[in-house]
Amino acid sequence: MTGIGGVEMGAQAARSRALAVLRVRSRALAVALLPAAAAVILLVGGSTGHLAGGGWDVLRWVVSVLALCVLLAAAGVALVVARSRPAVTPTVTVAEESAPDLYRMVRDLADRLDVPAPSAIALTPDCDSWLEDRTHPAHGPPPAEKHHDDLAGPGGPAHRRSATAPVLVIGSPFLW
Structure with missing residues (x-):
């Protein structure tokens, strides 16, 4: 039999696993958005004239293409996760x-x-x-x-x- 202490320990273990999943999800989202944020900074800096010139233009294109690829990959992963089936206990x-x-x-x-x-x-x-x-x-x-x-x-x-x-x-x- 599980006593009150066992129930509390089980709840704490479930809570810690849920928090770990949320931390991984948050970090994955941050990694996916980081190139897009850098591309926005470079595009705004180029349009205001603060980051103008040959080297900045090439960097702006490279970072923008990288951001687009990362966002497309993140959208693909999100689609796979959204369409996934829940775990089913064998019955x-x-x-x-x-x-x-x-x-x-x-x-x-x-x-x-x-x-x-x-x-x-x-x-x-x-x-x-x-x-x-x-x-x-x-x-x-x-x-x-x-x-x-x-x-x-x-x-x-x-x-x-x-x-x-x-x-x-x-x-x-x-x-x-």
């Missing part, structure tokens, strides 16, 4: 036909808690369980909507299962 979806009792138990628990039933159940080798939103494009198409008439009896709870409901991911050690 195996359990078909309802292969574990009808498990699905029935989960639906019954969801009804008792008055929450939507998950759209599917999956297993993972991790030692944790969670609800996972599979509507993100990284997960592929959402599971097909299924209807269960056994939940909607006379005066019974209404059907709460939909294709946009999260998937219940169960850590396989919890099944033992």
